[in-house]
Amino acid sequence: MHIEKEFHSLKAKKLIARNPLAKEAYDEIKEAISAMTRAINNAAKKSNGVSLLKEPFYQALETKGWSREKPLEILSVKGGPIDVFKSFSNSFNVGIEVETGNAASSHRSLNKLLLGICNGELDLAILMMPIHQLSVYLTDRVSNYEEISPYLRLVEQDPFIVIGFDVEEYSSDVPCLPKGTDGNSKRSVKV
């Protein structure tokens, strides 16, 4: 997998250009994306699950000291955690949401990251999702980069990156990724 489309706010651009910790975070994310499957079965629409799609990404980040399911203090009373988190040098906090729920769910992920920034818990936030072309072959109604694009101006004043990922190859010869029971249903209980 690789980054096919992306949005960097002005603040995110400046951070990556000037702050070595931000650059390190972005490089680790790019590398972890390359650990995800390089080919997807395109014999039929909606035929690949999303849980196993994300797993190699999470595992690659864990080897670099990232941790999963980070609760935000501001959502401590009610609200799900952020998917992946790392505090660089105990001073620069980065949060990632890997969105494989539906379009509405991607708005919740975006707002959760924004809330983390507002509350000083995140210094850089990354929202990741498949591009539309890839989403067609994933679980039904999975959100895609193009769908959230009109809303990017809501994050343009914040240190925010949105990434649309894609595979290197579409092929009917590779096996489908199995569908778990924890894809959309797991997301839908988050608030």
Added chain:
Amino acid sequence: MHIEKEFHSLKAKKLIARNPLAKEAYDEIKEAISAMTRAINNAAKKSNGVSLLKEPFYQALETKGWSREKPLEILSVKGGPIDVFKSFSNSFNVGIEVETGNAASSHRSLNKLLLGICNGELDLAILMMPIHQLSVYLTDRVSNYEEISPYLRLVEQDPFIVIGFDVEEYSSDVPCLPKGTDGNSKRSVKV
């Protein structure tokens, strides 16, 4: 029905205090809320539909010149309309989303209204939903005011109002509101 809980951003407070058109809009909304059912059947959880709950509100606003399903220019390529809209004196534009989808859907409604403000298409935005106590007796997983509350700081810089409505009476003697087929399912196709 009446307003049980509400949030007014500083900008919204100032508008209602100083701009007669904003005051008129808010008064019309309050009056339309009072046209909604005053009692709900509480014999069983999740037993009342939401479509008919909203209908008297919409109809009351229509008699005051509001219109339903207003598309935003900024979402013209892709994206659903705003639930209710009125341009006061062709100069002060107010948009309302009446949220009866799930929690994720309420984030999309909030972001849609914010986008309308960002793009200069709305001068005042109102997000309405049941309070938690009422939502318990409505369609499963309907979002509620308390659930979105931690996110209110995302709208505090904008002319934004969030309203949590409630009935006057909970009773096992009143008929249940019938469930349509266009509640959550209708919302879920909006982007």
